[in-house]
Amino acid sequence: MTMPNSTILGVLFDLDGTLVDTAPDLVAALNLALHDFDYPSVALEDVRDAASNGSLALITAAQPTLNAKRKAELQQALLTHYQRINGDHARLFDGITEVLHYLMDNGIAFGVVTNKAARFARPLLATLRLGQQPLIDYMSSIISGDTTTQGKPAAAPMLLAAQQLGCHAHNIIYIGDARRDLEAAQNSHMVGAIAMWGYIAADDNPTHWPHQVRFDKPQAIIDFMTQASVSHYA
Structure with missing residues (x-):
C-alpha cells in the first residue's frame, strides 16, 4: 500500500x-424498459459491470445490436422507471x-x-x-x-x-x-x-x-x- x-x-x-x-435498481429499471419494447429481460449478473457506466451502457450491454435511435428510446424508458424505483433495492x-x-x-x-x-x-x-x-x-x-x-x-x-x-x-x-x-x-x-x-x-x-x-x-x-x-x- x-x-x-x-x-x-x-x-x-x-x-x-x-x-x-445501485445495480439491482438500475437493472430492474432496465428490465422494465426492455419489457416496454418487447425485448427479453437480462440477469443482474450478466450486466452488473455496466452499471457504473450509466444508463446507455446498460442498454448497450442488454441489446448491443440496436441502432442509436432505439437505444435512446430505451434509455429514456429506463430513466423513467429508475426515477420511480430509485433506492428500492x-x-x-x-x-x-x-x-x-x-x-x-x-x-x-x-x-x-x-x-x-x-x-x-x-x-x-x-x-x-x-x-x-x-x-x-x-x-x-x-x-x-x-x-x-x-x-x-x-x-x-x-x-x-x-x-x-x-x-x-x-x-x-x-x-x-x-x-x-x-x-x-x-x-x-x-x-x-x-x-x-x-x-x-x-x-x-x-x-x-x-x-x-x-x-x-x-x-x-x-x-x-x-x-x-x-x-x-x-
Whole structure:
C-alpha cells in the first residue's frame, strides 16, 4: 500500500459501484424498459459491470445490436422507471457503514462526486440511512453529473467538492471503481484509490489506471487511514 505524500483531510467517493450497490435498481429499471419494447429481460449478473457506466451502457450491454435511435428510446424508458424505483433495492456496500462511522468519529469530512444526475443522486442518498438519519445529512459535499458543466474525468467537479470539504485537493483521497474516476483524481491532484469491490469488468485492467492506492474491500480504507495517521500523514 502506497502512502500519500500529503496529509489526508478529506475523503470523496464515487457513488455507483463504490459507495452504493445501485445495480439491482438500475437493472430492474432496465428490465422494465426492455419489457416496454418487447425485448427479453437480462440477469443482474450478466450486466452488473455496466452499471457504473450509466444508463446507455446498460442498454448497450442488454441489446448491443440496436441502432442509436432505439437505444435512446430505451434509455429514456429506463430513466423513467429508475426515477420511480430509485433506492428500492440499493444498499451501501458491506463495510461502507463502518468506514463512514470511522470518518465521522475522526472528524474527517467526506462526500460524493458522481456523474449521476442530481435528480437521481440526491434522492438516493436521502433514501439510504446511516444510523437514525439519511446518509445525505452527513455529507459535506455532493457533486452530481450536472452540478458543473463538465463531469469526470474533468477536474471541475472534483475541485468544487474539495472547496466544499474545505480541503486542498492534494489533501483528499478519491475512491472510485472506473478509469474516469482515477483520471479525475489525477487531473485534480487528489490521491486516487481503486475500489476493487466495484463494477469492474473482466476485461478492465485497473492496474493500468492512474492511482496511488488500491482497496480490495472497504475495511482497507480504515486500515489505510489508521496507518496514515500513525505515519503522520493524516
